[in-house]
Amino acid sequence: MPSLTVENYLKTILQICVQTGSEWASTGQIASGLSVSPGTVTSMLKTLSDSSLAKYKPYSGVRLTKQGRMLAVRMLRRHRLLELFLVKTLDLTWDQVHDEAERMEHAVSDELIDRIDQYLGHPEVDPHGDPIPSADGTLSGENAGIPLAETEGGETVRIVRVRNQAPEFLRYLSEHGVALGEVGTVQENSDAGGIVSVQMPEKLVTLGQAAAEMLYVERVTAD
Amino acid sequence: MPSLTVENYLKTILQICVQTGSEWASTGQIASGLSVSPGTVTSMLKTLSDSSLAKYKPYSGVRLTKQGRMLAVRMLRRHRLLELFLVKTLDLTWDQVHDEAERMEHAVSDELIDRIDQYLGHPEVDPHGDPIPSADGTLSGENAGIPLAETEGGETVRIVRVRNQAPEFLRYLSEHGVALGEVGTVQENSDAGGIVSVQMPEKLVTLGQAAAEMLYVERVTAD
DNA sequence: CAACTTTTTTTGATTGATCAAAATTTCCAA
DNA sequence: TTGGAAATTTTGATCAATCAAAAAAAGTTG
Ligand SMILES: [Mn+2]
Ligand SMILES: [Mn+2]
Ligand SMILES: [Mn+2]
Ligand SMILES: [Mn+2]
Incomplete structure (x- = not known):
């Protein structure tokens, strides 16, 4: 029933909400998430509201209804x-x-x-x-998990999630021994240098702060 | 590059050509193949012509260009x-x-x-x-293959193709022992009765003329 | 070949998705 | 508190895909 476009809007709104931990998504966030102009978003938000998939509050943003959230999930x-x-x-x-x-x-x-x-x-x-x-x-x-950026030198961590789908980023990780489930040891997390380095089983990988924010890990307690 | 709609038009045109053994497809054939109105087809044929995917000749129909045929295939x-x-x-x-x-x-x-x-x-x-x-x-x-409707009682045939995708038709066949590659013997092909019946390994199946036109077989020579 | 039928095209309109640019509202910092 | 800056909405437009109904062309048949 909902068009491809509506499906993409709903999914994007939900992802913004999950990522920001809020119930609301703003016009601008949606526009940049979908790479469309803000005006286009405004008009779609009205459409979503009219079909009771979301509640639109001008200048505030939208909030998914139960129905809209269901479709987004x-x-x-x-x-x-x-x-x-x-x-x-x-x-x-x-x-x-x-x-x-x-x-x-x-x-x-x-x-x-x-x-x-x-x-x-x-x-x-x-x-x-x-x-x-x-x-x-x-x-x-x-x-689940915390950003690698929030860990400290010496900690042992398991890779549990990547929150960035860019193929180049993912390939960079693969090429440096980073894969889901692998365990490594944080060598250094330096605000000054703006990097985090982790010793993986095979290789040593170094990431910038922004990249380290996108790589999620779990602390491993030796036992 | 081509839209979903254009892709569907091209595929439909090619299928009409293959089925009729002609190079041309008419507005009406395309309209019924895609369940859209004839006027809609006319306007799309002009669009296809403008993008050199087909050559449109008013009141005659269209013919795919090399490029259009490539996309259709x-x-x-x-x-x-x-x-x-x-x-x-x-x-x-x-x-x-x-x-x-x-x-x-x-x-x-x-x-x-x-x-x-x-x-x-x-x-x-x-x-x-x-x-x-x-x-x-x-x-x-x-x-490859000939319609079951063109066989005669006594012939041994192998099922090689069904030229009708309707789920009900396909399920009817399955339920009566008809599957690709199976071999059966034609019992009777009666114009008067309008039916063809075939003894399959497990079951006897009887089809109307129209259905028998859609089921393709190969004659099997015992050896 | 004339009249009727069928097919096709034309016309005029709608809907969904989009944009750029202008107008408006909200936010923030001095 | 007030004047920009930033975000948002409005406006006016376009494009693709569609329809129904009117008009035109082609085909058929007595
Ligand atoms: Mn999508
Ligand atoms: Mn994923
Ligand atoms: Mn398709
Ligand atoms: Mn198939």
Whole structure:
């Protein structure tokens, strides 16, 4: 029923809310998330409001309704299951699946998605560590892990998520031994130098602050 | 580059040409193939002509250009590879894949299609026996087999293709023991009664003339 | 070949998605 | 508190895809 465009708006709004920890998303955030002009967003927000998918408050932004949130979570589920499906069946790498899933998520049926979910054994996370919402619309695990940027030299950490889908970034990580589930030791986190370096099993990787904000880890307690 | 709509028009035009054995497709054929009004088709034919994907001759119809034909064959390839991929990976049945592929064919990248082709081992036909065009745009095998309606009682035949994607039709066939590659014996082909009946390994199936025109077979010579 | 039928095109309109640029509102800092 | 700066909305426009209904062309048939 909702158009591809509406599906993208809803998903973007939800992602902004999750990332900012707020219930509201602003016109500007949405415009930059979707690379469209602010005026275009304003008019779409009215449309979403009219179809009761969101509540629009001029100059404040929007908030998804229960119905809108449901659809948005559904898109997140589709996207993430499709990514994992492509990795598992065709051996695509984590830098190849995002753009593909971005388009496919609008083209597949609910039945196909359920089949994929079953085929994959109801997985919890996608190839980037992003949690996969369950079929009933529950979205949990969105705040697992902490940014690598917040760790200190000497800590042992496990890579649990990357919050940046840029293929170049993902390839950089792969090439430097960073993969989901791997464990490494933070060598140095220097505000002055603006870098964080981590010793991974195979290689030493050094990231700038901004990149280290996008790489999520869990502290590992030796036992 | 071409929109989803243009892709669908091109594919439909090619299919009409293949089916009628002509180089031209008429406005009316296209309109009914796509379930849009004739006036809409006329205006799209001008658009296709303007983008040199087809040559439009008022009151005569259109003919694909080399470029348009290439794109159309590409869509056929995508559609058929996707159908087979869904059957192979997720065990979907032949009545479940057409609609799914109809939408997915516009959403996947060329790279993904090549991956699928490789994964499937460069298959020749899809789950309906439709030939899969090769990557270089060659479309062969479109006229393999003859309609079951053209066989006579006593002949032994192998099912090679179904030229009707309607799920109900395909399920009717499955439920009566008709599947690709199966061999059966024609019991009776009666113009008077308007039916053709075939003894399949497990079951006896009886089809009306129209249905028997859509089921393609090869004569099997006992040896 | 004339009249009727069928097919196709034209016309005029709508809807969804978008933009650039102007107008407005809100925010912040002096 | 007040004057820019920043964000947002409004305005006016375009483009793709569609439809219904009127007009025109082509085809058919007695
Ligand atoms: Mn998308
Ligand atoms: Mn992901
Ligand atoms: Mn299609
Ligand atoms: Mn097929």
